[in-house]
Amino acid sequence: MAAPIIHGVRTVGVLGAGQMGLGIAYVSALRAKVPVLLLDKSKEQVSSSLKFMDKLLAKDVSKGKIQDIEAKEARDRISVLDYDSHGIEGFRDTDMVIEAVSENIQLKRTLFKSISEAVNPDCIMASNTSSISITKIAAATIPEGVSASSEQGRKYAERVVGLHFFNPVPVMKLVELIAALQTSQSTLERARAFASACGKEVTTSQDVPGFVSNAVLMPFINEAIMTLEKGVATKEDIDKTLRLGMAHPMGPLQLGKRPDFIGLDTCLAIQQTLYQGTGDSKYRPSVLLERMVDAKWLGKKSGKGFYDYQ
Ligand code: CAA
Numbered sequence: 001m002a003a004p005i006i007h008g009v010r011t012v013g014v015l016g017a018g019q020m021g022l023g024i025a026y027v028s029a030l031r032a033k034v035p036v037l038l039l040d041k042s043k044e045q046v047s048s049s050l051k052f053m054d055k056l057l058a059k060d061v062s063k064g065k066i067q068d069i070e071a072k073e074a075r076d077r078i079s080v081l082d083y084d085s086h087g088i089e090g091f092r093d094t095d096m097v098i099e100a101v102s103e104n105i106q107l108k109r110t111l112f113k114s115i116s117e118a119v120n121p122d123c124i125m126a127s128n129t130s131s132i133s134i135t136k137i138a139a140a141t142i143p144e145g146v147s148a149s150s151e152q153g154r155k156y157a158e159r160v161v162g163l164h165f166f167n168p169v170p171v172m173k174l175v176e177l178i179a180a181l182q183t184s185q186s187t188l189e190r191a192r193a194f195a196s197a198c199g200k201e202v203t204t205s206q207d208v209p210g211f212v213s214n215a216v217l218m219p220f221i222n223e224a225i226m227t228l229e230k231g232v233a234t235k236e237d238i239d240k241t242l243r244l245g246m247a248h249p250m251g252p253l254q255l256g257k258r259p260d261f262i263g264l265d266t267c268l269a270i271q272q273t274l275y276q277g278t279g280d281s282k283y284r285p286s287v288l289l290e291r292m293v294d295a296k297w298l299g300k301k302s303g304k305g306f307y308d309y310q
Helices: 019-030 043-062 068-076 087-091 105-118 134-139 151-157 185-197 211-229 235-246 258-262 264-278 287-294
Strands: 012-015 036-039 078-080 096-099 124-127 160-165 174-179 201-205
Touching (some): 012 019, 012 087, 019 068, 019 096, 019 160, 036 087, 043 068, 043 078, 068 078, 087 105, 105 134, 134 160, 160 211, 185 201, 201 211, 211 235, 211 287, 258 264
Parallel strands (some): 012 036, 012 096, 036 078, 124 160, 174 201
Antiparallel strands (some): 160 174
């Protein structure tokens, strides 16, 4: 018998329509079958993401993974909020907002403050951050002048949780669930149930820099970049070694290989968070990675990373 759905999410808001936000909207609409309100300040981003979504749904139909009617219903569940006329206020009647903007703590704290002011008092506020402290994000939701330990203060911060999806979201089977110090048990359980309804397996991690996934993945990627930097092997051979020698679906450098795929700017931001958050030199970003981001060679999304994508 199917597990009871206890997330109580009748409408979800997704903030950020980049590759992660798009994927989260996709699994929410297709798998969890909930209406999605998508918000991004870039109209171009929204339009290119929706085109990609249509392609993905059409591919799933053509491969017989879903019926035509399921694809149509999923697409119809997704509405776009106009940033200029609605902004974050448009999330007012949602039961959960999932933020998927870039890895910038100030930006996330500012957005969570606005979300907490806009939404109803039961709404869960989830961040898809890959590395930033959920506790720091949660603290930003408490209104000025309200004590963090008061009942009123706790009512804001206890609804903040980390829901870390993996790229590409429609394909990767995992969501990492992270409780801030302030997160309530009910928020955690509802967030877990929602991730399961999206078809994901859920692991939990404490709120440490990078959680489990990136605390392990980032030193691995960085080591591969430093191996390239030292001239130990070509990028192709580094990737091939990991792909064929260790059965990784992608090597650590290319698309086809991870950092180009994740985005080198995102990799650098995560590594900086890990390094600053722990002070541990094993997390220090390589100079080559910093230079590539300086040059705006960000991987697949900018047409050039360790490999060319033109
Ligand atoms: N969005 C949606 N679906 C996608 C996709 C995308 N961006 N890219 C590929 N897919 C789908 C394809 O459509 C295809 O679906 P079907 O089986 O229905 O045809 C399926 O994935 C396999 O694709 P391909 O055959 O084209 O290519 P592949 O076999 O090389 O698989 C891959 C592609 C799934 C991305 C695979 O290479 C892989 O698993 N790579 C590892 C990805 C990874 O490590 N992700 C985690 C990154 S870290 C992260 O996200 C967390 C963080 O905090 C930084």
